[in-house]
Amino acid sequence: MIFLSFALRNLRRHWFRSLLSVIGIVVGVAAIASLGILGGSINLLVANLISDVGDTIVITPHTAIGGTFAGDPRTAVDATLSSREVDDIRRAAGPYRAIPVLQGADEVEFGRGETGYTRVIGLDPEDIPVLLRLEDGRYPRQNQPGALVGTYLAREYGLSPGSRITVGGEDLRVAGVLAERGFAVDINPDYAIVVPEGWYTGHFGTRDGYAMVIVRVGDIAAIDEVKDAVDNRLNRREDVVDIVDSREMLGQYQDIYDQITVFLLGIGGISLLVAAVNILNVMYIAVTERVSEIGVMRSIGVMRSEVLRIFLYEALILGVAGSAVGGVLSAAVGYAASVAAIGVFTAGTTFGEGFAVFNTTAVGYIVFGMAFGIGTSALAGFYPAWKAARLRPVEAMRHA
Amino acid sequence: MRDRILVNLAVRNLRRHTVRSVLAMIGIVIGVLAIASLGILGASLSALVGGLVSDVSDTILVTPHVAVSSGDPFDPRNILASRISDRDVALIEKAAGPNRVIPMFRTAERLVVGDTSGYVTVYALHPDDIPFLLDAEAGRYPASASPGVMVGSLLAEDLDLSVGSRIGFANESVRVTGIAAERGMGIDINPDYAVIVTDARYPGEDPGMVVVKVGDPADIGEVKAAIDAQVNRRKEKVDVLDSREVLELYYETMDAISLFLLGIGAVSLFVASVSILNVMVISVTERTREIGLMRSIGAERRRVLVMFLFEALVLGVLGSIAGGVLSALVGYYASAAASGLLGGFVAPGGAAATGPAVAGYIAFGMVFGIAASLVAGLYPAWKAAQLNPIEALRYE
Numbered sequence: 001m002i003f004l005s006f007a008l009r010n011l012r013r014h015w016f017r018s019l020l021s022v023i024g025i026v027v028g029v030a031a032i033a034s035l036g037i038l039g040g041s042i043n044l045l046v047a048n049l050i051s052d053v054g055d056t057i058v059i060t061p062h063t064a065i066g067g068t069f070a071g072d073p074r075t076a077v078d079a080t081l082s083s084r085e086v087d088d089i090r091r092a093a094g095p096y097r098a099i100p101v102l103q104g105a106d107e108v109e110f111g112r113g114e115t116g117y118t119r120v121i122g123l124d125p126e127d128i129p130v131l132l133r134l135e136d137g138r139y140p141r142q143n144q145p146g147a148l149v150g151t152y153l154a155r156e157y158g159l160s161p162g163s164r165i166t167v168g169g170e171d172l173r174v175a176g177v178l179a180e181r182g183f184a185v186d187i188n189p190d191y192a193i194v195v196p197e198g199w200y201t202g203h204f205g206t207r208d209g210y211a212m213v214i215v216r217v218g219d220i221a222a223i224d225e226v227k228d229a230v231d232n233r234l235n236r237r238e239d240v241v242d243i244v245d246s247r248e249m250l251g252q253y254q255d256i257y258d259q260i261t262v263f264l265l266g267i268g269g270i271s272l273l274v275a276a277v278n279i280l281n282v283m284y285i286a287v288t289e290r291v292s293e294i295g296v297m298r299s300i301g302v303m304r305s306e307v308l309r310i311f312l313y314e315a316l317i318l319g320v321a322g323s324a325v326g327g328v329l330s331a332a333v334g335y336a337a338s339v340a341a342i343g344v345f346t347a348g349t350t351f352g353e354g355f356a357v358f359n360t361t362a363v364g365y366i367v368f369g370m371a372f373g374i375g376t377s378a379l380a381g382f383y384p385a386w387k388a389a390r391l392r393p394v395e396a397m398r399h400a
Numbered sequence: 401m402r403d404r405i406l407v408n409l410a411v412r413n414l415r416r417h418t419v420r421s422v423l424a425m426i427g428i429v430i431g432v433l434a435i436a437s438l439g440i441l442g443a444s445l446s447a448l449v450g451g452l453v454s455d456v457s458d459t460i461l462v463t464p465h466v467a468v469s470s471g472d473p474f475d476p477r478n479i480l481a482s483r484i485s486d487r488d489v490a491l492i493e494k495a496a497g498p499n500r501v502i503p504m505f506r507t508a509e510r511l512v513v514g515d516t517s518g519y520v521t522v523y524a525l526h527p528d529d530i531p532f533l534l535d536a537e538a539g540r541y542p543a544s545a546s547p548g549v550m551v552g553s554l555l556a557e558d559l560d561l562s563v564g565s566r567i568g569f570a571n572e573s574v575r576v577t578g579i580a581a582e583r584g585m586g587i588d589i590n591p592d593y594a595v596i597v598t599d600a601r602y603p604g605e606d607p608g609m610v611v612v613k614v615g616d617p618a619d620i621g622e623v624k625a626a627i628d629a630q631v632n633r634r635k636e637k638v639d640v641l642d643s644r645e646v647l648e649l650y651y652e653t654m655d656a657i658s659l660f661l662l663g664i665g666a667v668s669l670f671v672a673s674v675s676i677l678n679v680m681v682i683s684v685t686e687r688t689r690e691i692g693l694m695r696s697i698g699a700e701r702r703r704v705l706v707m708f709l710f711e712a713l714v715l716g717v718l719g720s721i722a723g724g725v726l727s728a729l730v731g732y733y734a735s736a737a738a739s740g741l742l743g744g745f746v747a748p749g750g751a752a753a754t755g756p757a758v759a760g761y762i763a764f765g766m767v768f769g770i771a772a773s774l775v776a777g778l779y780p781a782w783k784a785a786q787l788n789p790i791e792a793l794r795y796e
Contacts, residue, residue, distance in 0.1 A: 020678040024671045031667050064511045064518035065558050065593055078481060078517035079508040105482045108467055113635055116467030117482035156468045191468045238517050267661075270434045271668045274427045278675035281423040285682050343655040 003306060007313035018318060021105030021275075025322025025373050028272030030330040033369030035268035037334030038341055039261030040361045045342055046257055048182065055223055056246040057215040058185050059089055059230060060269045062239040080209035081241065085234060089241075092233040093215045093226055099127040101187055102200050103211035108193065109166035110157040118153065119192035120167065122200025130216060132189060137161030137176025140196050147222065148194040154158055154178075167193070185246045186214045223247065268369070275322070276376040283315055283384035293398030294388050308389040315381020318373065323373035327366045334362060406703060410710035413683065421715060424679045427672035428719025433727045435665030436765030440731030442658030443757045449654050459643050460612040460624055461587050462492055464709050465636045483606035484638065488631050492638075495630035496623055497613045502529040503607035505599060506588065512568030513559045520555065521594040524602050532613055534591055539563035539578030542598050548577035550596040559592075569595065587646045620644075667766070672719075672773035680712055680780035691784050692792025705785040712777020713770070720769035724762045731758065 011018040061079035081089075081100075090098040092391065102122030109115045123131065128139050138161070140146035147167070149159050154177045159165070163174040178189050195203075215230070217223050227243050234240045287294075294307055401494045414421040464482035484492075484503070493501045505524040510517065525533065527544045534541075534550070542548050549569060551561055556579045561567065563577045580591045599605075612627070614620050624640050631638050684691070691704055 014682075017678050017682055020674050020681070024674050027667060027671050027674075031664065035664070061508075062518040064513070064516060064520045065555060078506070078521075079510075107464070107482070110467070115465070115635055115637075117464045118467040150468075153468050167673060238515075267434065267438065267664050270430060271664075271671050274430050274668050274671040274675065277423050277427050277430075278671065281420050281675065282678060282682075284423070285420055285679075289686075341660075344653055 003310045004313050006310050007317060010290075011314055011317060014286070017282055017285075021279050021318045022273035022325070023144040024278040025272075025319055026329065028268075028275035028376075029323045029326025029369045029373035030333055031271040032265060032268030032372055033327060033330035033366045034334035034337055035264035036365030036368060037262070037330065037362045038337045039257075039264040040365060041334075041338035041342060043257045043261060044361075046253060049103075054268055055217045055220050056186055057223065057226060057230070058244050058246075059213045059215065059234075059241045060211070060244075062235075062242050078211075080211060081212070081213065085240065086210055088213070088233050089213045089230055092229040094229065096218070096222070096226060097127070097130060097216045099123065099131060099214040099216065100210045101212050101214060101372075102197060102204075102209065103187075104200075104204055104209075106168040106203075108168075110159065111164065114157060114181050118167075119191050119261040120200065120204075121187055121189060121194045121271040122204075123194060125196045128165060128194065128196075131187070131214065132181070133174045133179040135179040136175070140175040145172060145196060145199045147172045148176045148178050149174055149187075150178050150190040150192050150194075151180045152190045153193065165193075167195075168203060172199075185244060185249045186212065191297045220247075221289075253392060263308065269372070272372060272376055275373075276380040279315055279318055280380040280383065282318075283311060284387075285382050286314065287311065287384045287388045290388075291391060291396050291399040294391050295393050295399065298391070298393035303390040307391075308385045311388050312378065312381050312387030315377050315385070319374040319377025322377070326373060327370040330366055330369060331362070334365070391397060403706065406707045407710050407714075409707050410714055411523075413687075414711055414714060417683070420679055424676050425715050425719040425722070427675040428669075428716055428773060429723040429726065431665075431669030431672035431772070432720050432723025432765045432769035433730060433754060434668040435662060435768055436724060436762045437731035437734055438661035438665040439658070439761030439764060440727070440758050441734045442654075442661040444731075444735035446658060447652045447757075449650060457643050458614050458617050458620075459557060459586070459588050460614060460620060460627070461641045461643075462610040462612065462627060463608070463640045464629075465632075465639050475592035481608070483608055485606055486609055488637060489607065491630045492610050492612065493626055495626040497626070499615055499623060500529070500532055500613045501620070502526070502533060502611040503599075503614065504609050504611060505549060505605050506608050507602070507603055507605075509525055509570040509595070510568075511595065513561065513565075517568070521590070523589055523591065523596050524605070524763040525596065527598045527600075530596065530598075532582070533589060533611065534596065535581040537579045537581040539576070542577050542596065544598050544600050546577070547572070547601075548575045549566070549579055550578040551576055552580050552592040552594045552596070553582040554592040554613065555594065570601075587641060587643050653746045666768070669768060669772050672769075673776040676712060676715055676773050677776040677779065678717075680708065680777050681783075682776075683711070684784045688787060688792050691787050692789050692795065695787070695789035696793060701785040704787075705781045708781030708784050709774065709777050710783070712773045716770040716773025716777075719773070720766040723769060724766045727762055727765060728758065731761070734770045 059081075061081055063079070083100075086098070086100045104120050104122075105117050106120050107115055108118040108120075125139065125141050128148070134148070134398060135154075137147075137148075140148065147165065149165075153159065154174075159174050159177065161176055165172055165174060172195070178194065181188065181190055215226060217226050223229055223245050227245060230243055231240070295309065299302075430659070461483070464484055466482075489501070489503050502525065507522050507524070508519045509522045511520045527542060530541045536550070537553055539550075542550050549567075551567075553563055556562070556576075560577070563576055563578060567576060567603050580596060582592055583590075584592070588609070614624060616621050620642050624642060627638070627640050694704060695701075
């Protein structure tokens with residue numbers, strides 16, 4: 001205990017330089033923790049935009065170029081699959097549910113003369129509850145035409161179950177409003193209307209143009225098996241379809257955002273490194289200044305390990321004080337930075353509407369930053385402390 | 401040259417305490433390194449995005465009015481198979497006056513090249529319009545009489561196509577007559593991975609969008625208003641966009657990211673300057689008696705001030721030079737990593753910041769580092785200069 005008060009006394013004696021060292025640590029910890037929080041918020045935003053549709057395989061017409069990256073603009077091609085191909089996929093998928101998706105667009109009138117082109121998705125009424133959840137209303141039935149409207153569309157035009165809309169001149173009743181779904185590997189109905197397959201083919205007159213087939217595989221273990229089965233059956237002679245599963249796509253996004261978080265933590269670490277160099281410097285100077293004092297202490301019976309402890313305590317006190325202040329600051333800075341960054345990333349779009357940054361991982365980053373700050377301070381203090389402990393008492397006393 | 405002595409004194413003082421001088425300098429090195437390489441990284445990201453996006457500032461895009469869109473022009477969810485009627489095209493032509501109106505139809509066809517096959521995006525245009533929208537890198541533009549097609553440069557590169565190659569296109573065998581120059585994503589047409597054909601191939605199809613090339617960019621607002629007034633008179637039938645409006649958002653985002661990266665670099669430099677301040681304060685305290693002695697044998701206050709400022713300056717200059725050299729390397733690697741991460745699937749070429757931009761950021765970082773050291777040295781130097789000679793001599 002006496003060593004701790006020694007360390008405190010020494011720091012107080014040079015309060016200005018101690019303060020400056022603490023400021024360095026404060027800024028370093030605040031930087032690393034706020035950037036960590038920022039990374040976490042960006043991750044959260046993306047996770048919020050992307051809907052994890054579980055164990056889903058999406059089969060689309062094979063594009064000449066472009067990989068399986070779901071956001072690749074090269075794969076945004078308006079190609080379709082024929083019903084023969086859909087049947088093949090159904091057979092290959094075996095017991096798992098294969099859901100063919102019709103996708104088109106038409107001019108929709110929302111009443112009061114408001115019109116606009118809207119994506120129209122046609123699905124087998126039996127498949128709709130498997131794929132989509134309702135916010136309000138009921139699912140339509142094959143013989144009882146009704147449309148489901150995406151949540152953003154409903155919000156924009158004030159639609160609710162029972163509203164009447166006109167799709168390409170044909171009247172249709174809104175049966176239900178879909179729950180928000182976000183970016184998904186398969187379909188994105190937030191801005192669209194969903195109608196039963198029968199109504200779709202009757203309206204558009206097309207029968208053979210499926211934009212994609214979604215296979216819901218209940219069992220993660222079976223995903224690769226089903227993918228292989230579809231690949232073997234359809235892509236035998238030449239590539240006809242591209243097969244992507246939701247895990248793959250989420251993994252790709254996760255990789256990118258993990259790297260961004262690591263990068264942000266890393267650049268936060270730079271400031272902390274500079275702060276650690278500062279502590280190393282100050283402690284080093286303190287040891288040099290106090291050589292004769294150390295000599296006196298050693299000669300009256302203070303042990304090496306105790307000298308080491310005094311100096312380590314000094315570094316630790318600087319580290320703990322700086323980290324505590326830095327941790328508190330970073331909660332505020334991290335929050336402000338996250339709000340600003342999300343504002344920039346989603347400017348002018350509907351992405352992230354009503355999205356609240358910050359969650360429990362923020363606390364984790366603050367703790368991490370503080371631990372890192374204390375750790376680097378102790379590390380920076382170690383060499384000077386070790387050097388002080390190694391001094392030979394007699395020579396040290398003689399030191400002017 | 402009395403200042404020469406002061407420089408020598410400053411250097412001697414720094415040498416006497418090698419370890420602390422080196423440590424203080426390391427702080428500046430890292431700070432300059434951080435600010436310059438993050439600046440370079442930001443510039444490379446901007447260049448990468450700039451390369452992806454083609455700013456067609458003389459272009460107005462007219463598309464069928466979409467009920468709700470996400471607001472992001474490159475969001476695939478906003479691409480709808482919607483059409484503009486012939487009557488509306490005629491109205492647009494009337495509103496656009498002397499400016500060229502280019503109706504365009506977008507679809508997809510199956511392409512077979514050797515072992516590779518699959519769907520590609522197809523743009524169908526009137527043969528007279530194609531030269532107004534695209535530059536030919538090689539070969540000729542497709543003509544209405546021949547069935548030849550033009551392919552985008554990146555598609556040609558990926559599939560190893562050249563002028564005269566035979567490809568399977570929509571179950572026919574056609575010749576590649578020309579290759580369109582690389583262009584990046586524009587709001588109007590993204591030809592790099594597409595096939596461009598004449599509209600004779602799709603008779604009777606209404607265009608999905610209409611591009612208006614405005615001769616004088618100053619007229620853009622006027623033409624937009626005219627189209628809006630002409631076509632959307634009774635109800636909202638088309639959306640009218642111009643490139644600047646759409647891309648502004650992208651440029652703003654990139655600027656914000658660059659600024660953010662520079663800011664984080666500046667934080668490290670701030671910590672480094674606190675470190676210099678610290679070392680200099682300690683140095684002034686230690687040398688109080690020495691300062692008293694100098695003052696009592698006739699050194700002026702100004703001289704003491706300058707001597708300490710020189711010390712800070714030497715630390716700053718040496719640290720900044722080392723940091724500048726290092727940041728050229730680190731910035732290059734960071735940019736390569738970032739463009740590898742982002743550019744892997746969107747831009748095969750990969751883009752980097754230009755030489756002058758890199759040099760600019762390094763110079764900026766170095767100037768910032770030197771300035772930060774000077775500012776940090778100012779208070780200790782002032783404090784030293786203010787010391788009372790007699791009291792300083794007595795200082796224990």
